[in-house]
Amino acid sequence: MKNDVAFRIERYRRIIDVSLDLASTLDLNELLKRINRLAVELTNAEASSILLYDERKNQLYFAVADNPETEAALSSVVVPPESIAGWVATHREAVFVPDVQQDQRFFRNVEQMLNFQTRSIMATPMLIKGRLIGVLETLNKQNGPFTEEDLEMLMVLSAQAAVAIENSRLFQQGDLINELVHEIRTPLSSISTISYLLQRPDVSETQRQELAGMIQKEIERLNGLTNTFLDYSRLESGRMRFTPTPFDLSGLIEECVRIVSPQAIEKGVRLEKELAANLPIFNGDRDKLKQVLLNLLSNAIKYNRPRGDVTLKLWRNEKTLFISVSDTGVGIPPEDLPHIGERFFRAGNVERKVTGTGLGLSICKHIVEAHAGQMQVSSQINQGTTFTIELPLKDPA
Ligand SMILES: Nc1ncnc2c1ncn2[C@@H]1O[C@H](COP(=O)(O)OP(=O)(O)OP(=O)(O)O)[C@@H](O)[C@H]1O
Ligand SMILES: [Mg+2]
Incomplete structure (x- = not known):
């Protein structure tokens, strides 16, 4: 009994962690993945799926795949009240199905597609003030049947998940x-x-x-x-595809410099490049990295002073490629530095007439991170700014 209490408290603690965890991301895809992971973990299940509800069409669709096979299911839809999830959506009530093979509502199509043998299902509606956001299902308890406590955990998770999903959509x-x-x-x-x-x-x-x-x-x-x-x-939304190919860095640099030079000439800014002699053939998505360089160079020109300088440097060590773009421009106020790279963020010292969306750097950051790299910035107000990118070089072995 005592154990039972300790176990309960532990679970509630987990629930609190969960709500903090869910509140910390506004990226819908990432959020759905987390909810999925948590559902499996909290109920000790083999798998879980999230179906989101499309109110206009009165359809549920699979929104997250926890393994490559499930991706096949992502395009399939469920029209309530068909299937167990559909029943949950229609009745706005949780269900417990200890043996799906005995249940009329069980939907075999998806299972066949997934090549996954479902024994038991527990499903809860994700609701906000009675409005349906979707259905959260967990499949196959690891040992024994799902319990009332599992259900309670899933219901708490569903309620929090509903709010987090709604928030991220609104945002x-x-x-x-x-x-x-x-x-x-x-x-x-x-x-x-x-x-x-x-x-x-x-x-x-x-x-x-x-x-x-x-x-x-x-x-x-x-x-x-x-x-x-x-x-x-x-x-x-995670729909951007990255296609890595080996390419020559100096060719890319030439191309970028050519593209931004009219902008530099117009602003009266001098562009210089310093390329180390031992640059490798880099393996990455050339077009995406070009976009990163173009945005950094165009920022360095845009936020520069007339007759300022922009310097592009590339060098490497054994494991890392470094790219830096420095300018002699307006700089970034220290209080704004931590926000650089957040979407729509533009520093307070930027003149209104300098147009921009404040999306460029957040796109750069995403792309660099997709290459397992990182981007840093250092800046002195009215002196200049340097953005440095580090990209790991793959071990030739
Ligand atoms: N080299 C730089 N020097 C000074 N401030 C910079 C520099 N680069 C970026 N910033 C600051 O960071 C903000 C965000 O840059 P980002 O490239 O994301 O957007 P943007 O240039 O305003 O618009 P966009 O690139 O979408 O056209 C800028 O608005 C500016 O305040
Ligand atoms: Mg920009």
């Missing part, structure tokens, strides 16, 4: 779309003004040329914006 959709609209409106309204001017009869041919050029520029900006947002949302 992602709300902010991203608001920001996108906000960013798109500015170039749109300039295009509208310019085209109005273009239609006036008193505009000279030279002015006409100039205005057409401005439209072209705004359109390029819009294009850039949509790409940034797409990249960002792909990264966030």
